[in-house]
Amino acid sequence: MVIISLFILSCFGIGDASVPNPTGFATRTSYLVNGNPDTTYPLPPECKPVYFWGMVRHGARIPDEDDVLDWENRLPDIRVRILDSWLNGNSLITEDTLEYIDLWRFNITVEDAEQLTEAGWFEHMTQGQRWRSRLGDFFDPDKTEVRSSRKDRCIDSGRAYTTGLFGTESDYYVDDHIARFWDFCPKYEETVDNNEATYEQVRILDDMVMGSIQSDFQTTTGVLLDKDELVSVWSICRYETAWNKANLSPWCNLFNETSLEAFEYREDLGYYYGKSYPYNITLESVQPVWEDLISRLDEVKLGAPVQNSTVFIFSHSSAANPFMSTLGLYKDPEILTAQDWPAKDRLWKSSKIGSFATNFILIVADCEEEDNLNAGDKQDTNYKIFLFHQEKQIPFPSGLEYLDQFIQEYGFWADIDFDENCAV
Numbered sequence: 001m002v003i004i005s006l007f008i009l010s011c012f013g014i015g016d017a018s019v020p021n022p023t024g025f026a027t028r029t030s031y032l033v034n035g036n037p038d039t040t041y042p043l044p045p046e047c048k049p050v051y052f053w054g055m056v057r058h059g060a061r062i063p064d065e066d067d068v069l070d071w072e073n074r075l076p077d078i079r080v081r082i083l084d085s086w087l088n089g090n091s092l093i094t095e096d097t098l099e100y101i102d103l104w105r106f107n108i109t110v111e112d113a114e115q116l117t118e119a120g121w122f123e124h125m126t127q128g129q130r131w132r133s134r135l136g137d138f139f140d141p142d143k144t145e146v147r148s149s150r151k152d153r154c155i156d157s158g159r160a161y162t163t164g165l166f167g168t169e170s171d172y173y174v175d176d177h178i179a180r181f182w183d184f185c186p187k188y189e190e191t192v193d194n195n196e197a198t199y200e201q202v203r204i205l206d207d208m209v210m211g212s213i214q215s216d217f218q219t220t221t222g223v224l225l226d227k228d229e230l231v232s233v234w235s236i237c238r239y240e241t242a243w244n245k246a247n248l249s250p251w252c253n254l255f256n257e258t259s260l261e262a263f264e265y266r267e268d269l270g271y272y273y274g275k276s277y278p279y280n281i282t283l284e285s286v287q288p289v290w291e292d293l294i295s296r297l298d299e300v301k302l303g304a305p306v307q308n309s310t311v312f313i314f315s316h317s318s319a320a321n322p323f324m325s326t327l328g329l330y331k332d333p334e335i336l337t338a339q340d341w342p343a344k345d346r347l348w349k350s351s352k353i354g355s356f357a358t359n360f361i362l363i364v365a366d367c368e369e370e371d372n373l374n375a376g377d378k379q380d381t382n383y384k385i386f387l388f389h390q391e392k393q394i395p396f397p398s399g400l401e402y403l404d405q406f407i408q409e410y411g412f413w414a415d416i417d418f419d420e421n422c423a424v
Contacts, residue, residue, distance in 0.1 A: 024260025025238040026267035026350045027317050030060060030246035031123040031357035036391035039133035047365035047384060049138050051300045052310045053293065056127075056161065057320045057358040058153040059120025060242040065113040067235065074232045076106055081223045082254075090222030093254065100250035116156040119243050123357040124157045128164025130391065131361075138309075139165055145308040146172040149179035149315050157357070158314040172314075178288050179315040182322075185285040185422035192279045201269045204338035209262040216256050234263045242356055258342075265341055268350050272336050275321035276348065283413075284421045286322050289313070290413035293362075300364050301383065301403055320358050326413050327360075328397040329353070329389070353389070361388040364403055 043049065062068065079101055085091045086098055093101075132139060146162060148154045155172060162170035182188055192198050210227050217233075218224045225233070233251060240249035252260065275282060299306055313319070324330065330347040340346070347353075368382040383403040387394055400406055 024234070024252075024255070024257070024262075024264045024351075025241060025355075026264045027271060027354050027356075028060075028235075028238040028242055029351040029355035030119065030242040031127075031355050031390075032246040034352065034355050034358075034390040035123070035127065036130070039130050042134050042388070042393060043363065043365050043386060044367065047367040047386075049135055049363050049365050050309065050383070051297075051306065051362075051364035052135070052138070053296070053362045054311070055289070055313045055315060055320060055323055055360045056124070056157065057315060057317055057354075057356065058116060058149075058151070058157040059123040059160070059357040060117050060239075061120055061153045061356075062108060062112045062115050062117060063235070063239060065110050068108055068110050068113045070228075070232055071108070071236060072106055074229055075236060078223070078225065078229060078233060079104060082221050085222030088222070092220050092222075097250040097253045114151065114153055116153040116160075117243050119245050120153070120157065120356065121160040122245065124160035125164035127357065127359065127391065128161040128166075130164075132165050140309065141166045141168075141170055143308050144170055144310040144312075146170050146312045146314070147175040147178060148172050148313075150174045150176055151316070154179065154314040154316065158312060161312065161314070175313075178292055179313055179319060181288045182285050182318055184288075185281070185418070186424045187422045188279075188281045188285045190424055192282055193274055198273050198279075199270055201273060201336075201338045202266055205262075205266050205269060205341060208338060208341060209266075213255070213259045213262055216259050217254060220256070221254055231263075234260070261342060261344075264349075264351060265343060268346075268348060269336060269338065271317070271321055271350055271354065272348050275318055276325045277331060278335060281421065282322050283326050284416050285418075286319075286326050287413060287416040287418040287421075289319070289323060290326065290410065290416075291418075294407060294411050294414040297364070297403060297407055301407070317354055317358070320360065321354055324353065324360060324389075326410070327387075329394075331397075355390075359388075359390065361391070362386070363388065 063071075082091070082093070082101055083098070086093065091098075141162075144162070144165075146158050148158050155174075158172050159169045162168070177184060182193065206227065210230070213230055214225065214227075217230060233254060237249050237251035237255070240251060241247065255263075272278065277283070296306070296311065330349075330353050332347045336343065336346060336348060363386045365384050365386065366382055367384045384401050385403045385406045387396055396406070396409075398405075398409060400409055
């Protein structure tokens with residue numbers, strides 16, 4: 001496995017890591033702006049954990065090969081144009097930003113594509129450390145099951161997480177049917193993911209905002225870029241920020257806040273339509289995760305010790321987004337459209353809910369006080385279930401509290417006929 005360590009020039013125009021600015025970075029936002037540093041016991045004092053289940057997105061990574069090649073083809077030329085514009089007196093960028101761009105060199109290869117970075121390892125290792133601090137000896141490496149997508153960035157994220165949890169890496173196995181369920185659903189891939197009509201709202205938003213982004217960028221830098229070039233600069237801005245543990249990349253200084261927010265809403269619309277509520281098949285494709293989860297919770301409900309009391313799935317945003325949607329989380333009252341821009345109060349804001357290393361944790365706990373327990377009379381209703389997102393407890397949309405209620409409310413996802421629904 002390869003963990004990419006990147007040298008990011010950090011002495012020019014980069015903010016204090018304690019005051020990160022995630023505005024406009026969407027799904028490539030550093031997890032360090034979302035994680036919960038509080039390591040106190042996360043459950044009510046009368047509750048003891050009996051089962052811990054987590055779906056976890058990989059950490060900060062290098063983009064895919066197409067994006068790396070795009071950067072290689074575009075960014076060095078854009079850099080030169082920005083420097084020439086400054087020399088000609090047509091630029092408003094600060095000296096710190098200018099010096100960073102002057103010293104900046106493209107140093108990523110296609111061999112690095114999609115690999116986890118050192119910052120991504122850190123995001124997961126520290127998550128594991130914090131959960132260990134919160135729940136202590138509940139975690140047992142011999143009762144922990146780690147499943148992963150086949151992609152290295154997910155496998156390495158699991159290695160980092162369990163290193164933080166146990167001080168050493170846990171064994172894992174690849175289970176793409178669970179971690180990459182969408183790959184096995186042709187109807188989703190054909191009618192949603194690979195269907196240009198899915199992303200019509202993104203194209204409408206481009207017509208609304210891209211001219212302003214272009215004009216504002218030219219005002220700041222003196223350089224006129226086309227849409228694809230602007231997207232490349234925004235892309236390196238947000239990736240570098242994530243690689244540098246939420247310290248703002250000086251590339252981001254070339255945009256104003258409105259432009260960054262427009263880019264974020266552009267991506268949010270794409271993920272919303274492609275991986276969330278608008279299409280039923282998107283949510284129905286999550287059935288393999290639910291079938292596995294509900295079967296395990298049915299076993300937990302019986303009260304006997306289970307083989308693995310801690311279970312992880314290390315996956316992708318393509319799993320985390322539809323999974324959170326099946327839970328009913330962050331569902332806006334009306335379907336989002338380009339016309340809603342700037343939609344500042346929207347619930348579906350991926351920089352908050354879907355950053356790198358996004359995680360959903362379910363903890364089943366026995367919450368009956370010991371004074372009220374008599375041997376042999378433990379009831380299913382003693383078991384409560386708690387939902388954590390980004391390591392913070394959040395309520396279920398319906399307000400449910402008990403494991404029985406959870407199974408009753410969400411069990412229908414497990415009962416969907418996956419093969420029939422996904423057939424084209």
